[in-house]
Amino acid sequence: MDKSSYVEAFIEEAKENLESVNKILLQLEESGYDDAAMNEAYRFLHTVKGTAGVVGVEPIQSVAHVMEDLLDVLRKEKRAPEKELLDIFFQALDTIESMIHELETTQAVSSSGKDVVAKMKAFDMTKGPCPTAEPKAEAPTSGVELTTEQKAAIAKAIEDKKPVYAVRAIFENDLKMREGRAYQLKKRLSSAGELLVMYPEWEKVSDETPEITFIVTSAETEAALMEAAMDIIGVAESKASKFELPKEEAEEENSSCKSEAKGGAQSHSSTIRVKSKLLDSLLDLVGEIMINNIRINQIAADLKHRELKQSLQNNSRLMTQMQDIVLRTRMVQVDFIFKRFPRMVRDTGNELGKDVDFIMKGNDIEIDRGLLDEIGDALVHLLRNSIDHGIEAPADRVAVGKKPKGQLILSAFQEQSNIVITVEDDGKGIDPQKIAKKAIEKGLVTPEEVAKLDDKKIIQFIFLPGFSTAEKVTGVSGRGVGMDVVRSKIEGMGGFVKIESETGKGTKMTLKLPPSMSIIRAMLVEINTEKYAIPLENVRETVKVPMDNVHEVASHGMFRLREEVLPVLNVHTEFGGLMADGTKDMPAIIVEKNENRACLLVSRLIGQQEIVVKNVGRGLRSTGYFSGATILGDGKVAMILDVGAFI
Amino acid sequence: MSEPKKVMIVDDSMVMRNMIRDVLTKNGFNVVGQAKCVADAVTMYPQLKPDLVTMDVVMPGETGIEGVKKLKALDPSVSVLMVSGLNQKNLVIQAMENGAKDYIVKPFEADDLLKAALKVAK
Numbered sequence: 150m151d152k153s154s155y156v157e158a159f160i161e162e163a164k165e166n167l168e169s170v171n172k173i174l175l176q177l178e179e180s181g182y183d184d185a186a187m188n189e190a191y192r193f194l195h196t197v198k199g200t201a202g203v204v205g206v207e208p209i210q211s212v213a214h215v216m217e218d219l220l221d222v223l224r225k226e227k228r229a230p231e232k233e234l235l236d237i238f239f240q241a242l243d244t245i246e247s248m249i250h251e252l253e254t255t256q257a258v259s260s261s262g263k264d265v266v267a268k269m270k271a272f273d274m275t276k277g278p279c280p281t282a283e284p285k286a287e288a289p290t291s292g293v294e295l296t297t298e299q300k301a302a303i304a305k306a307i308e309d310k311k312p313v314y315a316v317r318a319i320f321e322n323d324l325k326m327r328e329g330r331a332y333q334l335k336k337r338l339s340s341a342g343e344l345l346v347m348y349p350e351w352e353k354v355s356d357e358t359p360e361i362t363f364i365v366t367s368a369e370t371e372a373a374l375m376e377a378a379m380d381i382i383g384v385a386e387s388k389a390s391k392f393e394l395p396k397e398e399a400e401e402e403n404s405s406c407k408s409e410a411k412g413g414a415q416s417h418s419s420t421i422r423v424k425s426k427l428l429d430s431l432l433d434l435v436g437e438i439m440i441n442n443i444r445i446n447q448i449a450a451d452l453k454h455r456e457l458k459q460s461l462q463n464n465s466r467l468m469t470q471m472q473d474i475v476l477r478t479r480m481v482q483v484d485f486i487f488k489r490f491p492r493m494v495r496d497t498g499n500e501l502g503k504d505v506d507f508i509m510k511g512n513d514i515e516i517d518r519g520l521l522d523e524i525g526d527a528l529v530h531l532l533r534n535s536i537d538h539g540i541e542a543p544a545d546r547v548a549v550g551k552k553p554k555g556q557l558i559l560s561a562f563q564e565q566s567n568i569v570i571t572v573e574d575d576g577k578g579i580d581p582q583k584i585a586k587k588a589i590e591k592g593l594v595t596p597e598e599v600a601k602l603d604d605k606k607i608i609q610f611i612f613l614p615g616f617s618t619a620e621k622v623t624g625v626s627g628r629g630v631g632m633d634v635v636r637s638k639i640e641g642m643g644g645f646v647k648i649e650s651e652t653g654k655g656t657k658m659t660l661k662l663p664p665s666m667s668i669i670r671a672m673l674v675e676i677n678t679e680k681y682a683i684p685l686e687n688v689r690e691t692v693k694v695p696m697d698n699v700h701e702v703a704s705h706g707m708f709r710l711r712e713e714v715l716p717v718l719n720v721h722t723e724f725g726g727l728m729a730d731g732t733k734d735m736p737a738i739i740v741e742k743n744e745n746r747a748c749l750l751v752s753r754l755i756g757q758q759e760i761v762v763k764n765v766g767r768g769l770r771s772t773g774y775f776s777g778a779t780i781l782g783d784g785k786v787a788m789i790l791d792v793g794a795f796i
Numbered sequence: 797m798s799e800p801k802k803v804m805i806v807d808d809s810m811v812m813r814n815m816i817r818d819v820l821t822k823n824g825f826n827v828v829g830q831a832k833c834v835a836d837a838v839t840m841y842p843q844l845k846p847d848l849v850t851m852d853v854v855m856p857g858e859t860g861i862e863g864v865k866k867l868k869a870l871d872p873s874v875s876v877l878m879v880s881g882l883n884q885k886n887l888v889i890q891a892m893e894n895g896a897k898d899y900i901v902k903p904f905e906a907d908d909l910l911k912a913a914l915k916v917a918k
Contacts, residue, residue: 158811192854199881200811202903210903214882221883325901328885332892351889382898382912422810 159204160253161422166193167242167249171492174230174238178495182229191220197245209248212262215269216241222274234272239492241265293348293362302345303364303392311366313345315392316374319360324383328354331361333381341377342367364392425518428479435472436668436761442468443758443782472668479519483561483570484512486525490532490559497536504543504553505536510560516568520662523642524570527635531572531658532559534632539576539656549653551575564661567644573657579650581607591616608650609743612636640793641776643669643684643762645743669762671779672738673755673787677726680787681751682760682779687792689739689746691754696735708737708748715739715748718795720774726752740792747796762789800826801917804844806837806863807852807879812902816850816879819906820913834858838866841874848917849876850909851896853887861891868895877916879904 173190177183198213216238223230230238244265248258293315295303306313318334320327331351338344346364354361367374371389378387442465449457487509498505540546540555547553558573581604588594588610599607610616614633636646644662663669663686671682672691692710699706699717706717717737736754740747760779769775769788776791803825807813810832817827829844831837833855841849849867853860860878867874878899880888888899897916900908 155811155815158814162809162811189856192856195854195881196809199902200809203811203815205903218883325882326880326885326888326899329880329888329892329899329901332889333898336892382900382908382915 155200155204156206156252156256158422159200159206160249162200163197163209163245163249166197167246168488169193170197171239171242172488174235174242175491175495177229178232178235182227184227187220187224187227187229191217191224194220206248206252206258208258208260208262209245209252212241212245212248212266215266219269219272219274237265237268237272239496241269293346293364295346295348299346299364306343306345306366311343312368313364313366313392314371314374314389316363316365316378317360317388318363318378318381318384319386319388320358321383321385325356327356327358327383328352330354330381330383331358334361334363334378334384337377337380338363338365338374341365341369341374423478425479428475429519432475432479432668433761435468435475437780439468439472439759440761440780440782444784447782476517476668479517480515481518481521482512483514483516483521483568485518486521486528487512487559487561490528493529494532494536494557497533501537502542503536503540503555505540506554506556508556508558508560510558511562514561514563514568516561516662520568520642523638524660524662527638527660528559528570528572530632530635531660532557535572535574535576535656535658539574539578541577545577568662570660570662571657572660573655575655578652578654578656579608579611579648580652584608584610588613588616608648611648612646643686643776647743668759670757671760671789673758673781674736674738674751675753675755676724676751677721678752679724680755680781680785682758682787682789683738683740683749683792684776684789685757687740687742689741692737692739692748693734694737694748694750696733710739710748713746715746716796718747718749720795721750721752723774740796742793742796745796749792749795760787760789800824801847801913802826802828802844803848803850803913803917804829804831804837804840804846805850806831806834806855806860807850808832808855809852812852812879816909819909823910823913825913825917834860834863834866837863838870841867841870845871847875848913849874850879850913851876851891853878853880853884853891859887860896861887861894864891864894864896873918875916875918877912 170190170193173186173193176186177190194213194217198210198217201207201210201213219230219234219238241262244260244262248260248262251260252258303313316338320330324330328351331347331349331354335344335347335351342365344363344365346362348362348364349358351361363378365374369377371391374389375387378384378389442461446458446461446465449461490509491507494505494507497503535557536555540557541549541551543553546555556575559570560573561568561570563569585594585599585607588607589596589599593610593613593616611632614631616631616633632646639646639660639662642662644660647659647661648656649659650656670685672685672688674681674683694708694717699708701707706719708715708717718740735750736752738749738751738754740749760781762777763779765775765778765788769778773794774791775788777789778786779789781787801824803820805813805816805827807816807830813830813832817830821827825848828846829840831840834857837849837851851860851863855863858866864876864878867876874895876891876896878888878891878896879902880899881902888896892899898912900912
């Protein structure tokens with residue numbers, strides 16, 4: 150059987166199952182034993198083990214198997230895993246996860262997981278009433294042992310002149326779960342006559358049992374009895390012969406603990422899985438079609454063909470719907486990545502000796518899958534920062550009159566069409582003095598500049614490349630990867646990051662994300678003779694700027710709009726054109742980003758339009774002016790201006 | 797050859813469903829339905845009237861044992877093949893006590909499944 154085609158599905162499914170187990174174990178740690186949760190964890194792990202076996206990933210199977218056994222013990226004894234065991238469990242899950250990762254990237258698993266398997270096996274589970282392993286039945290090597298009752302029954306049958314047969318069923322070598330086969334044999338032979346003895350009893354059969362002997366009285370022939378035994382799957386050979394009483398005693402064996410598995414209640418919806426790559430291509434195609442449609446619309450407008458125009462309008466409407474649906478199919482709940490955070494927060498808290506009460510809100514908010522994948526690392530960084538730099542050690546918290554347990558809230562919500570994700574802690578907050586001092590030390594700003602800024606502005610320094618306030622670099626917050634990376638990542642997707650902090654009270658980071666990464670609304674403008682797109686998010690309004698109202702202040706053009714004085718940006722020369730100096734009025738866009746505003750002069754305003762964002766190469770991006778490009782209705786390329794670079 | 801035997805697969809794991817489907821389809825069975833829980837299987841059974849039902853033992857919601865009981869109540873002649881994990885002997889036997897015709901053990905080879913399916917299908 151070709152197993153490779155199932156590996157991909159296995160990886161996907163196993164990841165989900167492992168995340169669920171992680172979540173349940175955390176829940177068990179938090180709120181103690183719970184039947185449903187425990188059964189669910191067991192079931193998830195059981196599936197991982199089973200499917201790993203099916204697709205032939207032995208190392209995963211073996212780790213999952215041992216962990217499953219331990220969970221089974223806990224489940225039967227109705228006890229929650231103690232912390233020590235929980236740590237081993239988490240280690241086992243991590244091991245499996247890394248194996249899955251390896252499988253995903255190299256199509257093979259090289260590690261065996263031996264260490265963690267050994268750890269699990271060595272863990273003393275004997276606290277409870279039931280031993281870990283199933284007691285194994287002795288293999289009947291020295292013939293059949295009969296009880297007094299059995300001997301009496303056989304003697305009676307012989308006395309009654311009934312034909313008594315011994316039927317031996319020998320199992321295939323690698324047959325698994327022989328108990329079931331034994332049960333089937335018992336049923337089958339019972340139907341052929343009266344069953345006097347079954348040795349060993351099916352309850353005591355294990356996979357080490359090579360064969361089973363039955364003693365039956367039957368009207369059937371020896372051949373028929375042999376055939377009956379062969380009816381059962383897994384019976385390699387059977388023998389039947391007339392039986393005579395031997396002289397031996399039988400003995401009792403311990404019975405094994407009964408188990409009962411019950412899945413936790415879980416809702417199911419009619420969904421199908423689709424490769425996200427397919428959806429990406431579909432979205433790309435929809436984008437291309439929409440662009441093409443704009444082009445056709447223009448041709449129709451030029452032709453002044455009414456009927457054509459009308460049916461094209463219908464087409465546009467349908468395409469908008471199609472785009473909407475494709476975008477929606479790409480939506481996943483933020484829970485998709487949120488669910489892995491409780492575990493991470495727990496581990497980080499443990500590592501740093503912080504006690505953290507982690508709360509997640511809005512897990513059901515939906516967001517574009519592409520965006521979600523991108524922000525995962527950023528969120529990890531923010532959460533770790535909060536635990537590392539924000540939340541104080543329990544003793545320090547008590548000293549300032551706070552509860553020993555710090556609170557960390559991760560929430561997602563929708564604000565108009567944007568998705569907002571916040572990370573909020575009630576820790577010590579960011580100290581502007583410390584930030585300022587550091588920034589000056591690093592030569593990022595001068596003391597004079599700092600003196601002019603308020604606390605809010607000073608805090609923004611943490612976004613500067615290479616800035617780190619940690620007095621010692623911990624393994625947790627990492628080295629080199631700073632808030633600047635988080636910010637550039639989020640901004641690269643057309644979103645923005647905001648930070649608010651109050652000394653002693655806590656810090657709140659806000660990530661505002663566009664609803665989708667690939668299609669945005671933009672304002673199209675012309676600078677010189679080239680067209681450019683400005684994301685509508687960065688556009689506050691459009692104005693006409695009378696050039697004689699632009700005043701030079703310290704070699705910067707300034708323009709007064711109502712009560713606000715805005716710097717005037719003129720990129721005509723930079724973009725390879727001549728400054729049209731004599732122009733009386735120039736159209737301009739008031740652009741804004743991160744609460745900074747400026748007045749960007751353009752040659753012509755074209756209008757608003759939905760654009761499909763295409764990435765541009767490093768060369769163009771490194772100019773600092775462009776965040777991407779798009780293809781316009783006329784087939785020409787327009788660069789998307791990165792407003793943040795100007796202001 | 798006579799009509800291909802109709803099969804309904806009941807399993808909460810997509811990997812397992814696909815695997816069983818592929819093996820059986822390649823060997824002349826007609827997989828007419830797939831259910832990921834007992835409740836779905838019970839709804840689908842009367843419409844599909846399969847000659848064979850493969851039934852996972854441990855699933856979310858009701859277990860495969862409940863599944864056997866319910867299908868048996870709908871159709872006393874139902875042919876159910878349990879697909880069991882290694883350490884679920886008690887459950888499998890319980891399922892057989894309630895009318896399951898046979899079982900196979902995960903991980904199984906295509907031959908194991910095929911042999912059992914041919915034996916159990918009506």
